[in-house]
Amino acid sequence: DTGVSQDPRHKITKRGQNVTFRCDPISEHNRLYWYRQTLGQGPEFLTYFQNEAQLEKSRLLSDRFSAERPKGSFSTLEIQRTEQGDSAMYLCASSLVGETGAFFGQGTRLTVV
Amino acid sequence: GIQVEQSPPDLILQEGANSTLRCNFSDSVNNLQWFHQNPWGQLINLFYIPSGTKQNGRLSATTVATERYSLLYISSSQTTDSGVYFCAVYSGGSNYKLTFGKGTLLTVNP
Numbered sequence: 001d002t003g004v005s006q007d008p009r010h011k012i013t014k015r016g017q018n019v020t021f022r023c024d025p026i027s028e029h030n031r032l033y034w035y036r037q038t039l040g041q042g043p044e045f046l047t048y049f050q051n052e053a054q055l056e057k058s059r060l061l062s063d064r065f066s067a068e069r070p071k072g073s074f075s076t077l078e079i080q081r082t083e084q085g086d087s088a089m090y091l092c093a094s095s096l097v098g099e100t101g102a103f104f105g106q107g108t109r110l111t112v113v
Numbered sequence: 114g115i116q117v118e119q120s121p122p123d124l125i126l127q128e129g130a131n132s133t134l135r136c137n138f139s140d141s142v143n144n145l146q147w148f149h150q151n152p153w154g155q156l157i158n159l160f161y162i163p164s165g166t167k168q169n170g171r172l173s174a175t176t177v178a179t180e181r182y183s184l185l186y187i188s189s190s191q192t193t194d195s196g197v198y199f200c201a202v203y204s205g206g207s208n209y210k211l212t213f214g215k216g217t218l219l220t221v222n223p
Binding site (some may be wrong): 035041043045050093107110 | 117137144146148153154155156157160161199201208209210211213214215217
């Protein structure tokens, strides 16, 4: 197992376009999280899944954002009609309930021009 | 919501020096993690430590939950220790949502 994997690592898109990011968690982990990090700040919680169920969404997650985790395996985060304010690092993490904390992927850096 | 404050915000060391990073939090926590964010942006899990002391090589961490703080010690620092160190807490009955501090930017010079 190579840890949490995110794809792509970098994405540059024009304002108004849709983008989709993928996260593959550590295989036995049943929880998966999305965080967003802007320059000079710590990551902020966006949403999390336990197996395939999305159990909480932050107020930061506007209607333009949607996340899925079909079959409780990988997850996708889609941003529709991107805005310049969406430029950030999007981090995925996974964990096993009750164990050892969250493990993060390398992140996807989004730049909206 | 809970506030997490880290100090110092920036720290510059010469290789071989020791350092202590501090994390204060404003309310009781269920658990706490320390991370190192490397220059490529990845968050590396250092410690998962609700209370007590843990050690891993040159790094150790102590959390005193009753006094609402945690400390990260780095001994004999190396240039590869450079990066941002984050403290993050699980609070409010949550064991899934992390609240992060703003981090400490550590620069270790050769």
